[in-house]
Amino acid sequence: MALQRTLSIIKPDATRRNITGAINALIEREGLRIIAQKRLLLTQKHAEKFYAVHAERSFFNDLCSFMCSGPVVVQVLEGVNAVEQYRKVMGATNPANADEGTIRKEFAESIEANSVHGSDSKENAAIEIAFFFSDMEIVG
Ligand code: ATP
Numbered sequence: 001m002a003l004q005r006t007l008s009i010i011k012p013d014a015t016r017r018n019i020t021g022a023i024n025a026l027i028e029r030e031g032l033r034i035i036a037q038k039r040l041l042l043t044q045k046h047a048e049k050f051y052a053v054h055a056e057r058s059f060f061n062d063l064c065s066f067m068c069s070g071p072v073v074v075q076v077l078e079g080v081n082a083v084e085q086y087r088k089v090m091g092a093t094n095p096a097n098a099d100e101g102t103i104r105k106e107f108a109e110s111i112e113a114n115s116v117h118g119s120d121s122k123e124n125a126a127i128e129i130a131f132f133f134s135d136m137e138i139v140g
């Protein structure tokens with residue numbers, strides 16, 4: 001299978017607990033390469049635009065506030081089948097349902113404060129990567 005790229009966000013619950021490195025170690029252990037990375041404080045506007053697909057969901061406002069509640073680390077990950085591979089490494093949205101050895105099983109606090117985001121399709125990965133990074137910032 002071909003090399004693919006996906007967007008990852010280490011969420012504010014994880015930066016607050018100083019576990020960015022622990023999450024990165026798990027990402028790298030599972031064969032994904034971090035080819036771009038930066039730490040940002042999202043504004044409400046950024047978060048609403050990024051999560052626009054969830055605008056109608058009951059948790060939308062809480063989710064956007066949470067994503068702005070502290071620094072995030074945005075990353076581009078590269079690897080074989082990276083979109084699906086990273087979804088596996090993250091584990092289920094609700095940590096109560098996440099498999100052993102996944103990031104969310106190991107680190108997530110709740111269904112909302114679930115430590116990481118990962119793109120859910122190749123198409124969305126391209127859109128989400130372009131949302132945060134210019135070509136010059138991605139070094140594969
Ligand atoms: P992400 O998009 O962050 O990678 P996901 O694809 O596993 O996570 P989505 O269904 O896209 O899950 O939901 C986006 C985010 O919204 C979740 O990661 C979580 O932080 C939050 N969320 C999802 N469902 C709920 C819920 N029922 N209550 C509160 N927050 C939720």
Ligand code: MG
Nearest residue numbers: 117118119120
């Ligand atoms: Mg999602």
